[in-house]
Amino acid sequence: MEAANQPREGNPLYFEDLQVGQQFLSGTHQLDAEQIQRFAREFDPQPFHTDADAARDTRFKGLVASGWHTAAITMRLLVGSGLTIAGGIIGAGCEITWPKPTPPDSILRVVSEIVDLRRSRSRPDRGIVTLRCETRDQHDETVQVVIAKIVVPCRTPVSGS
Amino acid sequence: MEAANQPREGNPLYFEDLQVGQQFLSGTHQLDAEQIQRFAREFDPQPFHTDADAARDTRFKGLVASGWHTAAITMRLLVGSGLTIAGGIIGAGCEITWPKPTPPDSILRVVSEIVDLRRSRSRPDRGIVTLRCETRDQHDETVQVVIAKIVVPCRTPVSGS
Numbered sequence: 001m002e003a004a005n006q007p008r009e010g011n012p013l014y015f016e017d018l019q020v021g022q023q024f025l026s027g028t029h030q031l032d033a034e035q036i037q038r039f040a041r042e043f044d045p046q047p048f049h050t051d052a053d054a055a056r057d058t059r060f061k062g063l064v065a066s067g068w069h070t071a072a073i074t075m076r077l078l079v080g081s082g083l084t085i086a087g088g089i090i091g092a093g094c095e096i097t098w099p100k101p102t103p104p105d106s107i108l109r110v111v112s113e114i115v116d117l118r119r120s121r122s123r124p125d126r127g128i129v130t131l132r133c134e135t136r137d138q139h140d141e142t143v144q145v146v147i148a149k150i151v152v153p154c155r156t157p158v159s160g161s
Numbered sequence: 162m163e164a165a166n167q168p169r170e171g172n173p174l175y176f177e178d179l180q181v182g183q184q185f186l187s188g189t190h191q192l193d194a195e196q197i198q199r200f201a202r203e204f205d206p207q208p209f210h211t212d213a214d215a216a217r218d219t220r221f222k223g224l225v226a227s228g229w230h231t232a233a234i235t236m237r238l239l240v241g242s243g244l245t246i247a248g249g250i251i252g253a254g255c256e257i258t259w260p261k262p263t264p265p266d267s268i269l270r271v272v273s274e275i276v277d278l279r280r281s282r283s284r285p286d287r288g289i290v291t292l293r294c295e296t297r298d299q300h301d302e303t304v305q306v307v308i309a310k311i312v313v314p315c316r317t318p319v320s321g322s
Contacts, residue, residue: 039233042233042237043233043234043236043237044233044236044237044240045237045240046240046249046250047249048249058248058249059248059251066233066236067252068229068232068233068236069233071229071232072200072203072204072205072227072229072230072233073204075204075205075227075229076203076204076205076206079205079206079207087219087220088207088208088209088219089207090220091228091259092258092259093256093257093258093259094256094257095254095255095256095257096254096255096256096257097253097254098252098253098254
């Protein structure tokens, strides 16, 4: 999984440039309690995200990041990971799971892999790329898996088959 | 869809208290360009989220919120919508789609409905609730749909069938 086939940084990527199995490795993000609480106060104000003392009495036994915070950090890491899609990374939708919670001492990184490529039937100028993004911590444990459908422009639109 | 069957605010809800078809209506959130840009600078720094001028030359023709920002606002609205699950709203995972972009003048609200209830087979003390959350704007157009699996404790654990 670690031998990534990463394109040159900054090169705008079109549908034709992508292949199944291609990987993108992000940098890392060091989380901490202050970030967790700041995000949660604005977007997910529940005790296990906002209050370290109260969090000890919850099923998490301590502060953990909102799943939506983990998702947002993942996007940040993905944007800097060499997946420089022409026109930007624009998602149509995704499936997301959180196999384990993300505590404050986590150092996160994202390993993404293209798992499917499909030309749009109705719009010959674009394709749909299915990207599997695993967000892993410093122990190489996966805290989030996203299977995303990303809209990618074609360099050369085709018609017919 | 608007005749919600909302429980009393603040009452902790257990699996047994929930039924398919039950609805939860949130308050509203007024978005603006400053919020969109602030979120995007931290989590999704792409021109159509961070720069109103540059956004005009993108496929969105102007500033729009990151999908992850819409998701985070949705969570904030959901937490205040009367879905006062005992122990908190804890998601195992979800599917998410963004049928249309969310521009800066959006006033968002969330309409949620329980679409499935299932006792855990392996853990008799909990159930899995499937919740469909539509995030709608002031024109009643849906900007995001989340189908979430939420872990809910049972008041009375059962064993066997």
